Amino acid sequence: MELKKRKKDFTGALSIGIVRLMFFFLVMVLILLLTKIFIEGIGVISLNFLIDEPRNNMTEGGIGPAIFGTVAVTLLMILFTLPLGVFSAIYLNEYAKDTFFTRIIRTSINNLAGVPSIVFGLFGLGFFILFIGKNMDEVLQTGLLFGQPALLWASATLAVLVLPIVIVSTLEALNSVPKSHRDASYGLGATKWQTIRNVVLPQARPGILTGTILAISRGAGETAPILFLGAAFFLPNLPIADLCIGGYCIPIINPTEQFMYLAYHIFIMATQSSNPTKTLPLQYGSTLVLILLTFLLNITAIIFRYRFRKILGRL
Amino acid sequence: MSSEEQKDFFEKSADSKYAKKIGKYTRLKESAIKFFFAVNGAMALIFIILIFIFLFKEGFRALEHIRLLDFLYLDRTDSAGNVQKVFEWYPTSDEARYSLVPLLLGTLLTAIPATIISTLFGVGTGIYLSEVANPKFKEFLKPAIELFAGIPTVVLGFIMLAVGASFFNDLLNPANRLNAFVASIGLSFVIIPIIASLTEDALHSIPNDLRMASYGLGATKWQTISRVILPAAFSGVSASIILGFGRAIGETMIVLMCAGNASNITADIFLSVRTMTATIAAEMGEVSQGSDHYYALFFIGIVLFTITFFLNLAAEIIINKMRKKNTF
Numbered sequence: 245m246e247l248k249k250r251k252k253d254f255t256g257a258l259s260i261g262i263v264r265l266m267f268f269f270l271v272m273v274l275i276l277l278l279t280k281i282f283i284e285g286i287g288v289i290s291l292n293f294l295i296d297e298p299r300n301n302m303t304e305g306g307i308g309p310a311i312f313g314t315v316a317v318t319l320l321m322i323l324f325t326l327p328l329g330v331f332s333a334i335y336l337n338e339y340a341k342d343t344f345f346t347r348i349i350r351t352s353i354n355n356l357a358g359v360p361s362i363v364f365g366l367f368g369l370g371f372f373i374l375f376i377g378k379n380m381d382e383v384l385q386t387g388l389l390f391g392q393p394a395l396l397w398a399s400a401t402l403a404v405l406v407l408p409i410v411i412v413s414t415l416e417a418l419n420s421v422p423k424s425h426r427d428a429s430y431g432l433g434a435t436k437w438q439t440i441r442n443v444v445l446p447q448a449r450p451g452i453l454t455g456t457i458l459a460i461s462r463g464a465g466e467t468a469p470i471l472f473l474g475a476a477f478f479l480p481n482l483p484i485a486d487l488c489i490g491g492y493c494i495p496i497i498n499p500t501e502q503f504m505y506l507a508y509h510i511f512i513m514a515t516q517s518s519n520p521t522k523t524l525p526l527q528y529g530s531t532l533v534l535i536l537l538t539f540l541l542n543i544t545a546i547i548f549r550y551r552f553r554k555i556l557g558r559l
Numbered sequence: 560m561s562s563e564e565q566k567d568f569f570e571k572s573a574d575s576k577y578a579k580k581i582g583k584y585t586r587l588k589e590s591a592i593k594f595f596f597a598v599n600g601a602m603a604l605i606f607i608i609l610i611f612i613f614l615f616k617e618g619f620r621a622l623e624h625i626r627l628l629d630f631l632y633l634d635r636t637d638s639a640g641n642v643q644k645v646f647e648w649y650p651t652s653d654e655a656r657y658s659l660v661p662l663l664l665g666t667l668l669t670a671i672p673a674t675i676i677s678t679l680f681g682v683g684t685g686i687y688l689s690e691v692a693n694p695k696f697k698e699f700l701k702p703a704i705e706l707f708a709g710i711p712t713v714v715l716g717f718i719m720l721a722v723g724a725s726f727f728n729d730l731l732n733p734a735n736r737l738n739a740f741v742a743s744i745g746l747s748f749v750i751i752p753i754i755a756s757l758t759e760d761a762l763h764s765i766p767n768d769l770r771m772a773s774y775g776l777g778a779t780k781w782q783t784i785s786r787v788i789l790p791a792a793f794s795g796v797s798a799s800i801i802l803g804f805g806r807a808i809g810e811t812m813i814v815l816m817c818a819g820n821a822s823n824i825t826a827d828i829f830l831s832v833r834t835m836t837a838t839i840a841a842e843m844g845e846v847s848q849g850s851d852h853y854y855a856l857f858f859i860g861i862v863l864f865t866i867t868f869f870l871n872l873a874a875e876i877i878i879n880k881m882r883k884k885n886t887f
Contacts, residue, residue, distance in 0.1 A: 255781070256779045256780060256781030256782060257781070259781045259784075259785070260691055260780065260781055260784075262683070263683045263686050263687045263691060264687060264691060266679075266680055266683035266684065266687070267683065267684050267687040267688075267692075270680055270684060270751065274707060274748075277718050277722065280718075280722060281714075281718065327599070328599055328602060328603060329603070331595070331596050331599035331600070332596075332599045332600040332602070332603040334596050334599075335596035335597050335599060335600035336600060338596075339593050339596055339597065340597075340600065346600075348604070349600060349603065349604050351875075352604060352607040352608075353603070353607070354871075354875060355607075355868060355871050355872070355875075356607050356610075358802070358805055358806075358809075358867055358868075358870075358871035359610070359809070359864060359867060359868070360808070360809025360810070360811065360836060360863050360864070360867055361809070361811060362809070362811045362836045362839050362840055362860070362863070363610075363614065363809070363860050363863055363864050364610070365839075365840075365843070366614060366617070366839065366843070366856075366857055366860040367609075367610045367613055367614060369843070370613040370614065370616070370617045370857070371609055371610075371613040374848070375613065404606050404610070407603060407606070411603065435585060435589050436589055436592075436593070437588070437589055437592045458709075461709055462709070464711075465709070465710075465711025465712070465713070465714075466711070467711070467712070467713045467811075467812050468712075468811035468812055468815075468836070468840055471840050471843070471844060472843045472844045507711055507713045508713075510713050510714070510717055511713050511716070511717075511812065511815075511816065514716070514717050514720050514721070514816060515720070515815075515816055524721065527717065527721070528721075531714050531717050531718075534711060534713075534714060535710065535711075535714055538709055538710065538711055539706060539709075542705065542706050542709045543706065546702045546705065546706070550702075
């Protein structure tokens with residue numbers, strides 16, 4: 245009896261040990277890989293690397309245009325996706341009753357999150373460039389301006405890609421505002437919109453911000469959908485145009501031009517550069533910049549959410 | 560007040576003379592705002608439907624020029640008059656061949672090993688996080704996993720290309736330096752966090768009473784995990800594996816960079832393969848719009864979309880069933 249019990253305990257302890265070992269093995273591998281990137285990449289990074297353009301067949305210089313392109317695309321993407329996502333979430337959580345229509349919206353949003361990112365690229369090409377862009381050219385008589393791969397369509401496609409992230413996190417944020425707060429607002433005679441604007445949205449703001457940051461981080465890291473939506477191999481000139489009203493000109497992002505993209509830049513340098521060994525330090529440098537960027541964004545989002553949950557927990 | 564009475568009360572109060580104190584203008588404004596939000600909700604849905612429509616519209620035009628059977632194989636008659644079935648993806652040659660078989664095999668040859676590896680490590684990590692790890696340590700580990708899930712896939716592809724490929728080349732000496740195995744290791748880095756966090760959720764949602772009952776019967780910790788917790792969470796864990804598999808099939812950058820991109824029909828994991836996603840990514844940039852090849856790439860998109868759609872649907876149904884069952 246005693247022997248049997250000991251034997252059982254032994255296999256149990258062994259199994260738990262294996263599970264523990266698996267976990268620490270994974271952590272070790274990840275730390276090793278990240279350290280490798282950090283050590284190889286940190287020597288390359290300098291202010292010049294961050295603002296310079298690639299030179300000498302991409303074997304020298306920096307990643308300035310790629311960083312600019314990434315910022316420009318994600319900025320436009322957020323402009324498209326944030327209003328649509330937040331407003332739809334407000335409708336779903338505050339106005340809509342649980343009908344067949346809203347259930348369809350919820351299910352499709354969940355499924356949208358699982359669609360492969362390359363399929364979004366196909367959608368962007370078929371819908372934004374060939375359908376909307378070509379028709380815009382015909383209506384506006386602009387020749388071939390919108391009907392080709394461009395920054396505008398890349399950000400629009402990424403906007404659809406990150407839409408589920410924004411909607412789901414906004415829904416979660418709205419849902420976590422206690423019903424009693426709404427009731428108190430109604431009790432004071434506030435209308436529905438006044439309640440949403442003055443009571444619900446201010447409380448849900450950190451949650452919405454978390455979703456926005458996560459969406460930016462996802463968009464900045466995506467490569468597959470923008471492969472054929474205007475990401476360029478090498479463009480020394482930034483996609484900037486002067487917008488002139490009267491005598492005053494201000495430089496704005498030109499949405500009809502092609503662009504360089506940090507994630508795409510890494511892909512190109514790693515697979516299609518003429519001299520992969522010579523560009524290897526630059527590849528590590530660019531990768532380190534992209535990782536630091538996404539980590540920074542994600543850590544900010546995690547901290548925001550942590551504080552958000554803590555505040556709500558206190559109520 | 561019961562909910563029925565409550566409803567009645569609110570309906571009556573809405574008709575009372577006090578309710579009418581809200582001005583006509585305010586009411587109009589309120590319904591205009593409601594309409595505005597409803598339009599946004601509808602627009603989100605329209606975008607989702609449009610993805611579906613445009614993908615299928617473009618993809619099915621391939622069938623105007625390419626027979627459905629051609630996507631499976633091409634009958635080639637050689638000089639002796641023998642008919643041979645050719646399973647090749649060669650859309651740019653004079654005798655264009657559009658067989659999806661090598662691409663499908665390539666996708667499975669990277670996705671299945673990746674899912675097996677990730678199931679092992681993902682479920683293990685999920686068990687560790689939910690049942691073994693110190694709760695305080697866990698509070699720090701869960702965000703860390705989220706952080707790693709957020710690493711861009713192009714970075715993972717780059718790491719596998721720069722470090723992983725050489726490492727496995729020295730270790731295993733495969734036929735091709737870039738092969739399905741290297742790609743599936745890269746894919747595992749994406750899928751392990753997915754399976755781990757969903758498994759952790761599933762295990763965590765099992766009520767503590769079950770654990771206590773098991774301990775009370777004299778079971779050890781591992782007996783409780785393996786015979787009580789894991790069976791109870793089985794549906795949740797399997798849903799996480801299905802979701803991980805769907806993600807592995809749809810992943811592009813890692814397989815594009817690490818799988819070698821040669822469309823071999825093989826079951827050898829150490830040979831180069833070409834997946835469906837990598838084919839779209841590599842060829843869409845150079846294809847002329849409106850050609851058969853162009854529509855054939857959209858057709859691959861339909862196949863990808865359909866496979867992942869049904870995998871996601873299956874996972875969602877399982878998770879919904881689990882939620883209903885677990886409300887003790």
